[in-house]
Structure formats: structure tokens, C-alpha cells
Amino acid sequence: MAATLVANLLGDRNLAASAAFAFCNAAEALITAGLLQYYFGRSFRLYRLRSVAGFTAAAVIGAMVSGIGGTIGYKLFHSPTAPILTTWWHWFASDSIGIVAFAPVVIGLAAKMRNPPSRREIAEGIAGLVMLVAMTGIVLSLPHELWNTVAPAALLFPMLWLAACCRAIFAAAGTFIVSLTVVWTTILGIGHFGDTDLPLSGRILQAQAVILVLTLLTLVLAALFAERRRHEEELTRGEARLAHANQVLERERDNKLMSLEAAMGAIAHQMRQPLSVIAMNGQTGQILLERAPPDIDGTKEILAEMLSANIRANGVLDSIRALFRTGIEDHGPLELNGLLGGVLKSLQGELERHRITVRAELASELPNVRGHSGQLQEVIRNLIQNAIDAMEAVSHENRLLCVKTERSGADKIAISVEDSGPGIVPQDLARMFDAFVTTKANGMGLGLAISNMIIARHNGVLTASSDGKKGAMFRVVLPIAHADEAPVAPVPQTMDLAQGEAVAEAG
Numbered sequence: 001m002a003a004t005l006v007a008n009l010l011g012d013r014n015l016a017a018s019a020a021f022a023f024c025n026a027a028e029a030l031i032t033a034g035l036l037q038y039y040f041g042r043s044f045r046l047y048r049l050r051s052v053a054g055f056t057a058a059a060v061i062g063a064m065v066s067g068i069g070g071t072i073g074y075k076l077f078h079s080p081t082a083p084i085l086t087t088w089w090h091w092f093a094s095d096s097i098g099i100v101a102f103a104p105v106v107i108g109l110a111a112k113m114r115n116p117p118s119r120r121e122i123a124e125g126i127a128g129l130v131m132l133v134a135m136t137g138i139v140l141s142l143p144h145e146l147w148n149t150v151a152p153a154a155l156l157f158p159m160l161w162l163a164a165c166c167r168a169i170f171a172a173a174g175t176f177i178v179s180l181t182v183v184w185t186t187i188l189g190i191g192h193f194g195d196t197d198l199p200l201s202g203r204i205l206q207a208q209a210v211i212l213v214l215t216l217l218t219l220v221l222a223a224l225f226a227e228r229r230r231h232e233e234e235l236t237r238g239e240a241r242l243a244h245a246n247q248v249l250e251r252e253r254d255n256k257l258m259s260l261e262a263a264m265g266a267i268a269h270q271m272r273q274p275l276s277v278i279a280m281n282g283q284t285g286q287i288l289l290e291r292a293p294p295d296i297d298g299t300k301e302i303l304a305e306m307l308s309a310n311i312r313a314n315g316v317l318d319s320i321r322a323l324f325r326t327g328i329e330d331h332g333p334l335e336l337n338g339l340l341g342g343v344l345k346s347l348q349g350e351l352e353r354h355r356i357t358v359r360a361e362l363a364s365e366l367p368n369v370r371g372h373s374g375q376l377q378e379v380i381r382n383l384i385q386n387a388i389d390a391m392e393a394v395s396h397e398n399r400l401l402c403v404k405t406e407r408s409g410a411d412k413i414a415i416s417v418e419d420s421g422p423g424i425v426p427q428d429l430a431r432m433f434d435a436f437v438t439t440k441a442n443g444m445g446l447g448l449a450i451s452n453m454i455i456a457r458h459n460g461v462l463t464a465s466s467d468g469k470k471g472a473m474f475r476v477v478l479p480i481a482h483a484d485e486a487p488v489a490p491v492p493q494t495m496d497l498a499q500g501e502a503v504a505e506a507g
Contacts, residue, residue, distance in 0.1 A: 001022040001023070001025065001026045002022075004018065004021055004022035004025045004026075005018045005019065005022050008021055008022075013077075013078075014077060016077055017073055017074075017076075017077035017078065020069070020070075020072075020073035020076075020077065021070060021073055023069070024066040024067075024069040024070045024073065025066065025095075027062075027065070027066050027069065028062045028063060028065070028066030028095060028099075029062070031058075031061065031062040031065055031066070032058045032059050032061070032062035032099060032103075033058075035054075035057075035058040035061060035062070036054065036055060036058050039054055039058075040054060045111075046104055046107055046108060046111070046168040046169075046172065046219070046222070046223070047167070047168045047222065047223055047226030047227070047230075048223055048226070048227060049220065049223040049224060049227060051223070052219045052220055052223045055100075055103075055104075056100060056216060059096050059099040059100050059103070060096050062095075062096075062099065063091070063092045063095040063096035063099065064092055064096075066091070066095060067088045067089075067091040067092040067095065068088065070087075070088075070091040071084055071087045071088040071091060074087050075087075093208055094208070097179075097208055097211050097212050097215075100212065100215050100216065100219075101175055101176055101179040101211055101215050102176055102179075104168070104169075104172035104175070104176075104219060105169070105172045105173055105176045107172075108167070108168055108169030108172045108173070109169060111169070112167070112169050117167055117169075121166060121167060124165055124166055125162070125166040125167070125169075125170035125173075128158060128161045128162040128165065128166055128170060128174065129162070129170065129173060129174055129177065131158045131161070132158035132159065132162065132174045132177060132178065133177060135158050136177070136178055136181050137181075158174065159171070159174055159175070159178075159214065159217070159218045159221075160221065162174045162218070162222070163218055163221035163222040163224075163225055164221070164225045167226070168219070168222045168223070168226060171218050171219065171221075171222035172218075172219065172222075174218065175211075175214060175215040175218045175219070178211070178214055179211045179214075179215060182207045182210055182211055183207065183211075186203055186204065186207045193206065193207050274309040274310070274313040275309075275313065277305065277306070277309040278306050278309045278310065278313075281302045281303075281305050281306045281309070282302075282306065284302050285299050285302040285303065285306075288302065305349075308346070331370055331371055331372050331458075332370065332371075332373075332481075333368035333369070333370055333481035333482075334368055334369055334370070334371050334373055334376065334481075335366075335368055336366060336368075336369055336405055336413055336415060336478075337362045337363075337366060337405055339373065339376060339377060339380065340360075340362065340380060340403060340405060340415065341360075341362075342377065343377055343380045343381050343384065344358065344360065344384070344403065346381070347381065347384055347385070347388075350385075350388060351388065351401070354388055354391070354392070354399065355396040355399060356388060356391060356399040356400070356401050357399060357400050357401065358401045358403065359400065359401070359402045359403070360403045360404075361402070361403070361404040361405070361406075362403075362404070362405045363404075363405050363406045363407065366405060366407070366413055367413070367480045367481070368480070368481045369413055369458075369478040369479065369480060369481055370458070370478075370479065370480075370481035370482070371458045371478065372454075372458070375454045375457075375458075376454070376458070376478075378450075378451075378454070379451040379454050379455060379462075379476065380415065380417070380476075382447045382448070382450075382451050383417040383451065383474045383476075384401065384403070384417055385447075386419075386447065386448070386474075387401055387417055387418075387419035387421070387472075388401075388419075390419050390421030390422070390472065391419050391420060391421045392421075393421060393422050394420060394421060394422065398420055399420060400419075400420040401417070401418070401419055401420075402416070402417075402418040402419075403415075403416070403417055403418075404416045404418075408477050411479060411480050412460075412477050412478065412479055412480060413477070413478055413480060414475055414476065414477045414478075415475070415476045415478075416473055416474070416475045416476075417473070417474050417475075418471060418472070418473040418474075419471055419472055419473075420470070420471050421470075421471060421472060422469075422470070423466040423467060423468045423469050423470050423471055423472055424464065424466040424468060424472045425468045426468055429464060429465075429466060429468075432448055432464050433448050433449055433451075433452040433462070433464075434449060448462075448464075455476055455478070458478055458479075459478075459479050460476060460477050460478040460479065461476075461477045462474065462475070462476050463475050463477075
């Protein structure tokens with residue numbers, strides 16, 4: 001409004017007319033902006049074709065409405081001789097073209113202040129604008145006969161460059177530069193638009209047509225190229241998301257396969273020992289029966305050990321099945337000394353065959369711990385079996401297994417299994433409880449990983465320590481059970497022949 005008042009008062013208008021025209025111009029801007037806000041809101045972007053079409057329509061409506069007020073102002077304050085429709089048309093044409101040519105520059109500058117372009121984009125845009133200015137100067141100075149052939153192509157080339165390679169702000173700036181040049185050359189009578197062979201009304205109409213066509217064409221092309229770039233970026237992002245989703249699915253599949261492998265490995269690892277006992281005792285039994293006379297008493301002992309190993313195999317399967325369940329319904333108070341004694345008794349033959357001296361230091365009057373009997377027995381058995389395997393590397397007279405139970409603080413009990421083997425080097429000690437990590441030639445790397453998982457399920461801690469030179473110690477710390485819980489009987493580790501016969505008859 002201030003700009004309109006100053007421009008009109010410097011001309012031949014009076015204050016009343018200037019105020020009326022200022023009000024009409026302000027209403028025109030508000031109507032155009034209000035329509036855009038109503039139909040587009042924050043989604044309005046000059047680089048979208050829908051927004052360009054809506055912007056053009058809003059500019060036309062705003063200029064049509066303000067043209068009515070402007071025409072009334074001319075009639076009231078200047079009493080023009082021209083028809084009312086002609087007055088309205090000139091107002092509408094000049095204002096609608098002015099909005100389309102100039103407003104995108106303001107909108108683009110405001111948008112770029114919030115999201116500035118890169119240096120590369122700025123350099124390309126400035127280069128395109130410089131080329132456009134130079135080409136515009138050349139085109140406007142061409143003779144009249146060349147405007148039918150050379151001028152359109154010469155003007156379109158830099159505009160196409162700006163629309164295709166730069167952001168919408170540079171295309172809008174280019175159209176504004178061309179529009180301003182056309183207006184001033186028309187007013188000052190320079191070049192093609194100042195040709196006196198054409199009447200003034202014809203030159204004005206020609207200038208308006210060039211500005212309108214060039215501006216709308218450039219904005220539409222800029223929007224189309226921008227939408228294409230945006231779609232390409234969205235396609236690239238979609239492909240990246242799809243690739244990431246495929247990687248996630250592959251990882252999930254691999255994790256499921258590893259879980260299945262771990263479960264099968266756990267079963268194989270835990271079942272190997274009792275099955276080996278059954279196989280070895282079966283061979284021994286055959287030898288005893290082939291003697292003359294057959295060794296009946298020895299065979300009975302062998303059969304009892306085989307039945308015991310069979311019971312232990314069933315217990316292993318139950319323990320593994322309970323391990324992969326989420327519930328803890330099989331947990332209850334357990335007496336650790338009895339649990340440890342049962343495991344040592346079941347491994348007595350193995351310890352004797354490897355000539356290992358066992359030193360048991362079991363603290364008296366220990367409170368119970370809460371846990372699954374079969375699972376904790378398998379943990380202790382696995383730790384002792386590992387100690388037996390580790391001591392294969394030392395001489396018979398130096399093989400010593402120390403098993404100890406003791407209080408650990410006020411509410412925990414600790415079990416330690418220590419061997420006199422060669423020890424564990426620090427780099428192996430750091431990943432001792434990882435799955436599929438083993439220092440044995442034929443090991444699967446699951447025993448300690450499963451043991452660690454079992455102890456964690458019991459809210460306990462399993463640790464390993466070694467100086468890397470002599471011996472290693474594994475320590476299990478478990479919380480004490482509540483005093484009001486009834487104890488759970490440990491899984492039987494041995495069975496005599498009479499018990500086996502009773503089981504067979506019951507089966």
C-alpha cells in the first residue's frame with residue numbers, strides 16, 4: 001500500500017485515488033495469498049506442478065477482483081473516456097502478469113532462506129542467469145524479421161537450462177529478469193518492443209503475451225523437472241529401504257537358523273556323553289559275556305551303568321526342553337552339596353580312567369538355592385568334563401580337580417571347579433562364553449555358552465579365570481532360595497539293576 005501511494009502521488013493521481021488503488025492492490029495480494037493458504041497451506045511449493053497451477057489461478061482471481069475496485073476508482077476520481085471493460089482489462093492483465101512474474105521470486109527467496117541451496121547449485125544458477133541476461137540483450141536487439149525464427153529458440157534455451165538444472169528460485173529469477181527487461185524496453189522504446197511501426201497497444205499486448213507465456217512455461221517446466229528429481233530421490237530412498245529390509249530379513253533368517261543350530265548342537269552336546277557311556281558299556285558287556293565262564297556279576301554292573309546313562313539321557317532331553325521354555329515352573333529349592341556329590345559320583349569312572357585326583361571342599365550347612373535340578377547338574381557336569389579334557393595335556397601325577405562350595409555374601413552360594421591343566425590364554429578367556437567358540441579340536445563351542453545361559457536364567461553368574469599358564473577356575477554364583485519353599489529332589493544320576501528291573505516292569 002505504501003509503494004502504491006508513493007508511485008501514484010509522484011504521477012498525476014490525487015490522494016483519494018492513490019488510497020483507493022493502494023487498497024485494491026493490498027486486497028489483490030491478500031486474496032491471492034488467502035486462496036493459496038486455504039487450498040494448499042504448508043504444502044504449497046513452487047516446485048510442484050499442482051502448486052504452480054493453483055498459484056496461477058489464485059493470481060487470476062485476485063487480479064479480477066481487484067480490477068473491479070480499480071475500475072471503480074478510475075471512474076470516480078478520474079472520469080476516463082475509455083470503456084469500463086477496457087479499464088478493467090488493462091488492470092487485470094497488468095496485475096495478473098505482475099503477480100505471476102514477480103511473486104515466485106519472493107516466495108523462492110523466502111523458501112531458500114529456510115533451506116539454502118548448495119554452493120554447486122548457486123554457481124550453476126548464477127551461471128544460468130548470466131547466460132540468460134546476455135541472451136536477452138542479444139534477442140531484444142534483433143531485427144523484427146528474425147523474431148519469428150531466432151528469438152523464441154534463443155530465449156527458451158537459457159530458460160530450459162534454469163528449469164532443468166536449478167531450483168525453482170533460479171527459474172523464477174530468470175523470468176523476472178526477462179519480464180523486467182521487456183517492460184523497460186517497451187516503455188523506453190528500445191529494441192523490438194520499442195518498434196514504432198507497431199501501435200502502442202500492440203506493443204503492450206505483445207510484451208504481456210511474451211511475459212505471460214515465458215513465465216508460465218518456465219515455472220511449469222521447473223515444476224516438472226523438480227518433481228522428476230524428487231521422484232528419483234524417493235525411488236532411490238525406497239530402494240535403499242527395500243535393501244535394508246532385505247538385510248533385516250536375512251539377518252532374522254540367519255538368527256533363526258543359528259538358533260535352530262544352537263538347539264540341535266545343545267542336544268548333541270549334552271547327549272554325547274550318556275550315549276558314549278551306553279555304547280562303551282555295551283561293548284564291555286559283550287566282552288564279559290564272551291568269556292568262559294561268562295562274568296555275570298560284571299555284566300550286571302555294566303547293565304546298571306547303561307540304565308543309569310539312559311535315565312541321564314532322558315533327563316538331558318527334559319532339561320534342554322525346559323531351557324528353551326520361558327517359564328520357571330520346574331524351578332525349586334536345591335541342596336548344592338548333594339547335587340555336586342551326585343555329579344561327581346556319576347563321573348567317578350571317568351575320573352579314575354584319567355587318573356585324576358579329586359579334592360572336594362564342600363561347606364557345611366549351606367542354604368538351598370532355587371533352580372532346575374537337571375539343568376544345574378548339566379552345568380556342573382560340563383564344567384567338570386571340561387576340566388578333565390583340559391588336564392589331558394599334563395602328566396598323571398599333576399592332575400588335580402578341586403571342587404568347592406561356599407557362601408558368597410549374605411544371599412548367594414558359590415560353586416568353583418578348578419583344574420591343574422595348562423590354563424586359558426587371555427584372548428580365549430575374553431570370549432569363553434560365546435556360542436560356537438571352542439579351544440578343542442573336536443569341540444562344538446556350545447557347552448559353556450549353554451551353561452552361561454542356564455546360569456543367567458537362574459539369576460546367577462558364571463565366570464572364568466586363569467593366569468594363562470597353569471590351571472583354570474570356573475565359578476558359579478547362585479542366589480539363595482526362600483526359606484518357605486519345599487526342596488526339589490535332584491535328577492537321579494545312578495541306578496542299580498534292581499531299580500532298572502522295576503522300571504522295566506512298570507514300563
